[in-house]
Amino acid sequence: MLAYTALPPLLLLLSPLLQTTHAQFCPDYLGVANTTHEPFSTGKYALSSQRPIAACRTFNSSQVEALLARYTTTISDPDLLRLFTNSYPNTLDTAIKWRGVSATNPAEELTFIITGDIDAMWLRDSSNQVQSYLPLLTASNASYSLASLYRGVINLQARYLLTSPYCNSFQPPVESGLPPAENGAASNDVVTPVYSNTSVFECKYELDSLAAFLEVSANYHNATGDTTFFSRFSWSEAVEAILTVAEEMQTPTYGADGAVLKSPYTFTRETTRSTETFANDGLGNPVASGTGLIRSGFRPSDDSTIYQLFVPANMMFSSYLSQCVPIARGIGKADLAERMESLAASVRKGIEEHGVVDTLQHGRVYAFEVDGYGGQTIMDDANIPSLLSAPFLGYVDQADEVYQATRKMVLGSGNPYFMRGPVINAIGGPHQGPGMAWPMAKIVQILTTDDEAEIVGALKEILSSTDRLGLIHESINSFNASDWTRQWFSWANGLFGQMILNLYDRKPEILRMSFQD
Template identity: 50%
Template sequence: MLPQYATRLVAAGAAAASLVGPVLSATCQSYTSYSQYRHEPYSTGAYALSYQRPEPACRTFNSTAVEDAILQIKNLTTDPDLFRLFENTYPNTLDASISWRGFAANNTEEELAFIITGDIDAMWIRDSANQVAPYRSVLKSKDDDIASIFRGALNLQGRYLIISPYCNAFLPPPEANLHVQPNGASYAVTPPYDHHVVFTCNFELDDFGAFLQLSHDYYTRTGDVDFFGKFQWIQAIQSILAASEALRKPTYGPDGAWIPPAYTFQSQTMTAFGTLGNNGMNYPVNYTGMVRSPFRPSDDAAIYDFQIPANMMLSRYLEATAQIMEKLPNAPQGLAGEMREMAAGIRDGIEQYGVVTAPNGQRIFAYEVDGFGGQNLMDDANIPSLLSAPSLGYLEANDTIYQNTRKFVLSRSNPWWCQGSVINAVGSPHIKPGAAWPMAAIMRAMTSDDDDEIINSIWEVLQSTDRFGLIHESVNSFDASQWTRSWFGWGNAVFGQMIMELAERKPELLKESFQPRHRGSL
């Protein structure tokens, strides 16, 4: 019997003439299993990090541009552990997560790419966008080998956003013939969805932002404006705008009458963050101009629905992608203007309701608000986060309110700040107190201009892998052997992105030693 991972791709190759990617050998091991063990040759540094790349024949996509980038970073780095972690993580999406590539059944020019989140056989809109985004560093033309992955991801994400805009994770398209089992969990969701299309239906606003950001990245790097007018991108934007407008509505109308929400969610769960209270409607909200996000980027239920980082992301990339829309001759008249108008309204709402006074008297961004005065002062490791605001392009890193917020987030004032001898980083209620997320330490480095802070953050990430050489979801801040998820595709992608960005803005830091005796001090 073939390993599950190989079975899926061999079946796709036999049944789908549209398959354009390599068919894996029957001897290829499931990467979910492969990533649970250390493999030689180990890196020659103190951390002896495992080599975690599959054999070339077992990789789900091979890109010359990405392989060239790996060699470029090898020549820039001196620390063997740092290079090994980059060597494993940067290509990880291509090595193991491109579950299927092909074309739409009704259009043989419409590329599709089904990208699994890692150890779960489903495609999250947000995760898949973040898993592909780091390759913008090597994307220079629509003819590059990696460009088809961007187009395939955007086309399939667009399809899903049209079919079920309130859902967040999806099963393979019929064209793939992958036969993945539907999610057996029971949810009561409004509006209803097709269980043979949708894997989970937690509405997370950052899905919209992630799709728009990936669209912006592809357009900015390639200038390929024609792509956006060919298939369903315009309809996907219309679906995003319609759903967002529905979720801007308050709980009560001008006359005080209750307004039924556009989206509700209830499930049987052992955790309060796995369902929405108030009969699936969550806490009431006032009108703010922002868009509700009943679930966070962590898939956890929000306390207050106006999640500030997700609204930052949506505003930023609605404005950015309006520039694409206005260049499309087949775009409906006024659609680019609608995008800009919503972006401006969201930004105004953030400034009016999302900036609050912290206990120390400083003005900071809240994580969540309800528009009635309710505010949740915290940050979560999952991106978009408050910490990530400059990386999103929403504001400059030297913005005063951001700097105040950053100090709050990276301190004991943030209830999800995890401090310890292994790693100091923001955690998440998705796991538990004391479980720091390396992804947050990576984002700390990505949003800092301080060399010592960047070096120390990277050093902590290196020692948090428990010698596996991959980015875990979370790690006990005092014990690197206690972690969750050996294969976390999103975290791997963000580390690769950080190194590629440092190669551009601070290449001298990649020459540093990150061995234990060279730990930086903050």
């Protein structure tokens, strides 16, 4: 029942109606993704078929189906082909939980995308989940199109940001009729500013979540040239909310007279994990003034920062804020555009002045976190934004000397969270702990190198470590391929497919290789 199935034309016509009946007869994908299904790939890894039948997919795209059909003759290795056909459409197949329009404006499209195995919408994840389909995105006014999905994500994220701009993950919109998801871990959180559980799933302030809205906006605009869309609803107001938070979070810990300043954001949680709460009763560790950098309470892993000036998120924020300046100008918001341009430039200046540090072994590199006092964290984490992903974010050229030194450091023993072993060698992080490597980081490694040997070696490790399930795990024990976390992690699956499309453009000969040795 769950084998790959070509999409009949009739189902394409009916697909908008399938959403209402999906839950009535389709199996829960959480269980599906954790078991194997025939037909298996014909390669040595015998990877499972993991796509739902067309009637059980949460969004059917003729463009994606046509691309998958083309790649059956582009990718020679049967295991690599199966992993691609399982993973690339995974967000559309499984994670478009609801699509509709605003109760107050039927022209305002809304798209609620879950991460996979968690029924909540993260600003970061949802932006990256649709980014997988960016190569196929074209301008379209059709209500059932990839462009419509993008617009729905931007509109819903704008609503979230206008309601709770310090929060990172959200409940379904009231229009969906879906019940709010329960988050037991957040039930006793003490957070300022306050938020409502009816609209917010969790309120961990992450600078990259704000940057994610800018990312999905820039991606849509660059691909479609549709500037008018951004003037129709609440985009500019959401950007203003983002800028207000960013400027507030440049507040240092102490004033000029030494008095402790009131922090715009505080967070405490009853927990046994230090990465789930803030030091100093919710204030976090002290931050110096005058760096130009923006504080981030949490990393994209949802782990708390040690030093709040988290460099990768500042890189992402500066990059995508700059890319959104033409949108603001295009809709007649000249003052907003100037404010955006100025902040993006000052953050970049802060990164280069305070985020680049000297190390004994690797020379000048980007620090992971700094505090402005000289405190620094030298490491990298698998989640995007990361130091490894800086060129992917558009912040720095891949050939940049400081980036290359940083890349060498984080992909080796200079990074305390670089996991090594016979199964997979990749960056991990505190979220799943020592020994657990993240395939997401291995994918980013491929996206940030032109070295064919490095790319081929990385692909072999990813292919051999899915435990025959044929999807991208969150993390894998570097010594035991059967010890893994989160099989249904939609973003990582889409990123793998996105990387394959990238290789088709850069290194098509690799896709014609056999990985059966």
